[in-house]
Amino acid sequence: MPRLALLAAALFACCAHAAPKETRIPAPALEAAAQLRERALADATAWQVTESLTTEIGPRLAGSEADARAVAWAQAKFRELGFDKVWTEPVTFPKWERRAESAQVLGPHAQPLAVTALGGSPGGTVEGEVVRFADLAALEAAPEGSLAGKIAFVDYRMEAARDGRGYGPGGAVRSRGPSLAIRKGAAGFLMRSAGTDSHRLPHTGITRFDEGLEPVPSAALANPDADQLARLLERGPVRVRLALDCGWDGTYTSYNVIGEITGRSRPQEVVLLGAHLDSWDLGTGAVDDAAGIGITMAAAHLIRQMPRRPARSIRVVAYANEEQGLLGGRAYAERHAGEAARHVLAAESDFGAGRVYAFNTGAPEHARKATEQIAQALAPLGIEYAPGEGGPGPDIGPLAARGVTWAWLAQDGSDYFHLHHTADDTLDKVDPEALAQNGAAWAVFAWLAAEAEGDFGSHVATPAR
Structure with missing residues (x-):
């Protein structure tokens, strides 16, 4: 090989293995996040969505008649809240x-x-x-x-x-x-x-x-x-x-219902917020997981109202049939397996309606600064930075196994298992102020993740079998 070609090859190899550029969040985005945080704390959207789902649909056992009504409700609610794109993806399972x-x-x-x-x-x-x-x-x-x-x-x-x-x-x-x-x-x-x-x-x-x-x-x-x-x-x-x-x-086909706020400059990259639409049939599924649906829909809706759109798209997934085996989460991960690198960060709200008290991501070292910046923006909400802790939510687990980086917003679950999967899981157990704090935390997190300059380490990986 000619000497010039050898030099070019060496330079290419060096660049290919160079450490990734540090991911940071620009100052204007951080300033906007402070305003978003205060506006979100005074906003009732998360409560209104949670109230609507538990009142108008009630319990939503996967495969039931109410499951179908919940799918239709979610599509209508995404549109009502101003999401740019709304679509469904089928999930088939035993009933x-x-x-x-x-x-x-x-x-x-x-x-x-x-x-x-x-x-x-x-x-x-x-x-x-x-x-x-x-x-x-x-x-x-x-x-x-x-x-x-x-x-x-x-x-x-x-x-x-x-x-x-x-x-x-x-x-x-x-x-x-x-x-x-x-x-x-x-x-x-x-x-x-x-x-x-x-x-x-x-x-x-x-x-x-x-x-x-x-x-x-x-x-x-x-x-x-x-x-x-x-x-x-x-x-x-x-x-x-x-x-x-x-x-x-027999079997039944339900749907993951997906709403998206289109990004202004990198719309093909997404920050994914998830919660599950189904519930068990004894209560009305308020803390598990209508609250998560309300929190994530509200967060994206609040970002949609910002003076300018986020750089990346914000995608909210209302997952089908989490309760019987993460079936909606598995279906989404399989369907989007080749797009892991485009999912910049993914997080799920599926631990009730208690206040968020800690935050972390699974990002590698080059994105640690951006994680810290998000944590600093969340601190006024009483949220601590918890490096080394956390993990993906249930429906995010299959995505994480395929290389998507997770984020973790830890909720206080001290009384969550008083209600979990019981007839007592009803709307009166949800504190509107705690729900608003969740909505603020998720809005700030999603906004800053979408505005970050650089990646959080997501990549296409083959899950272990």
Whole structure:
């Protein structure tokens, strides 16, 4: 190779491996963010959207008639709020239905128990002696066949925490417990609700059965009823009848509903804000996740009202069927797999309506300064910069696995699991002032991310299998 060509090749290689230019946010954008923050705190859009969804649609179980109405509602609401583009993308999944459920203690201490079927449970009536286990590990240690004809009861008590850390082990009981019980021979499964309240309102949620197992009726007890059953078991053997009328019924096609505010100079690049449109069917899905829909729609709407448009586009995704397995999030990530680098940052609001208290991103070192600048703009809202903490929201996880950089706006979830997946998840539990603080935080974050000069590290990656 000629010497000149060798030199050119060396220079190219050097440039190709050079450190990326530091990402920063220009001063005018930061000044505008301060004004946006104050305007957003006085704005009621997040509350109005949340009120509209919970009042006009109510509970939105994936695959139900209300699911279809929610999709139509979301399209109309995006247009009403002035989004430039509104479209849908199909998401097809098996449909699960709940019709009726009950449980009773039999014998000399006969009494009803407050229960709800776990999503994915089959219907059926089982009657048998209850065997209590303190936690999932105790059930796992039970001898094979020891539960033949009996009902397993996992009595794990979930602890409340601001960051919701107790939901990991609590949710594991719901997801893994039924299959473990079946492997030990159980004819039915009961669990203390994965929740932190003390009301007679059981918490539902999806469960899965391992391949090759015959599913059994599986339900959650309200926490006071789990206490009652445990006390009865201290007195001697207890028989329970569990009757569930529920199950899978074909397939259904719902939609991710997407609204976009078009960027002024880099419209092909997007800052993605997500929340899920579906809910469980016991309450009206206010904190899970109408609040997230209200927060993200309001944030983009407030940016749309700025004197000038953001440099990048702001895209809000109202995801379908998050509750039964992140199905809308997975579908979006698959459909847009080749566009990961165009998704500059992605974040999801799916942890209720408590105030945002911390912020971080998964950006690499060259974008750390921009993350810090966003954090500084959020600080007047009582939000701390939390380097090294956080992660992608549920529906953002599949995008992050494909190379999209996440952002994290941590909400105070101290009482989130009092309400989560229960009949108590209703609008009166939402604080309008806390919701406005969320809307302000998300608007400031999205505006500054869209205005940043440089990238946040998103790239096309093949997710691990």
